[in-house]
Amino acid sequence: MRRSLFIPAFAAVLLVATVVVGRATDHPMPMTANAVVALPTPTRLPSSPAVAVTLRPATPTPTPKPAEPFLVRTWGAHDRLIAYNPADRQPQWTLPLGIPSADGKHYYTASSGNDATVVDHFDLRTGARTGQFTVFDNWAVSGVSYQGRWLAMTRIMNADEQRAWSLGTHWQTDILVVEATSGFVVHRLRLEGNFDVETISGSGDALFLIQHLPAIHPDHYVIRLYDLTHDMLQADPLRAKGSDEIMAGLAWDGLASSDGRWLLTLYLSTKRDTAFVHTLDLVNHLPVCIDLPSGTGNFDLLKNYTLALTPNNQTLFAANATLGVVAEINMESRQVVRTVKFPAHPTAPSTSGIPESHSVLSKDGHSLYFTNGHTLWDYTIGSDMVRELPVHTARIIGLGLSSDDQHLFLVDMDEAMTILDTPKQGLWYSPENVASADAQHVTSTMSSIPTTQLSTSTVACPVTRPPNPPFVPPPPYLSSPPSLDPHDFWYGTGELWTNLPKDDVWGQLPHEDAGFTQKVFWYQDFDKPESGLTVTGRRLDAAAPPLLVSPTIDGGGFLGATLTGVDFPTLGCWEITGHLKGHDLRFVVEVAP
CATH class of the missing domain: 2.60.40.10 (Immunoglobulins)
Incomplete structure (x- = not known):
């Protein structure tokens, strides 16, 4: 099963040992509650000080003047974080690769080497470093609770360990749960099996995991719950009541609610060529899959979905400009309650391996702005009206709104910031003129605050696939590569x-x-x-x-x-x-x- 470069927004910062995840497979696969073979047995790590923590006083960093920075990652969630100052449209501060908390206040980075890992804590509103601690051995940050109190990290295996485990039948995952302020290791786990951290509850009493099955060459996975209060892995996978489905597919993008209740992941089925949202209720421990409009099943077009959640966390929007559709999802019923169509805009298939569509909701709940990286759209919430907005920039990699909803913030692939007045005019599309549109016309995400995460624990390899249509080089080169493998x-x-x-x-x-x-x-x-x-x-x-x-x-x-x-x-x-x-x-x- 191949998982993409998406990180749940409030996965606790855990330290987890795991290997390269396998390939993506088709989404729903039938199974019963007892169909998981050889349930892993959790054990405590040795009580001896196998993991030591060294606290250091925070080294003060210059704190910018209070402002509302616009936060953008230039290469998806696997790149540095840049904070732009809307006053002069220039970068205000930059942070290395890390994981934010869903409430938009905390940001954690980890750097490992020489059998030690240094974890830095930054204030996401100012860019100032506010804390630091060191954990012995090599670990990677894999999550943070929604208010930033609990951290989860993954032990990084060396090449010899990876080869030995890939060739053998034994697989284990080491996990730490850490109190972020003190750096105190609260839980040390060793799980028999191939696990990723999905997220941790805000209270730090429940750890949500992805278990890859089989462990060596996984083709599907299930959601598991580790009860941190009783220090035990629940025997049965989490699933919706009455459902016998297990998860399979490509986790392409996602976000988390600011109140810590929802973890929402956009999945793409690699065999059925459909898109769906996997909703995980972290309070009631209940997952539900919600199918999205998927057109003719063009996998490359499905990658242009982008998710946005209303400030009250009650409504989720899934917009796809290349399909020409906006789906409105009620989070209480977890059903699509409205679908709005407009003329689709074709784009070249994504070659970056990361989400290239972005969306942001106005704080007054009136408008949803979204882009496929090339064209900008405005959907009036509660209506059937969508309009295309004029914009003249290079490919858009960041989209946001000012706090008063009066200005749109755009950052392009050249890392240049553009500020537009909230548009008052544009080409509106209604159901009537959509029907008369030219049939041939139908063929990363950060908003003002980054609520999605990308960690080693939930990331699979977004390998580059053959473009469609195929790329043909100019003469005198051959239409197919001159390689020994005819499938190159x-x-x-x-x-x-x-x-x-x-x-x-x-x-x-x-x-x-x-x-x-x-x-x-x-x-x-x-x-x-x-x-x-x-x-x-x-x-x-x-x-x-x-x-x-x-x-x-x-x-x-x-x-x-x-x-x-x-x-x-x-x-x-x-x-x-x-x-x-x-x-x-x-x-x-x-x-x-």
């Missing part, structure tokens, strides 16, 4: 491209001292070749040293392609980026045993 495909643009495997996995790579070795060919215009290619890489699903890249050399017989050798320090989900004269090519691969 071209990927990129006319300025820079490469060939990738269709099975999404780079496995059985040679293992040297520097890591797992692979060669990458980079292609460009044969008649106008450019020099100066640089290559970088980073692991997405866990902390790891950066990719090691050898000097580039001429690819010779491959029509002058540039060849780079890369060494992956660990197995896992890796993003590789080629930079050439202002053109970037990113792709994601899973490096497996």
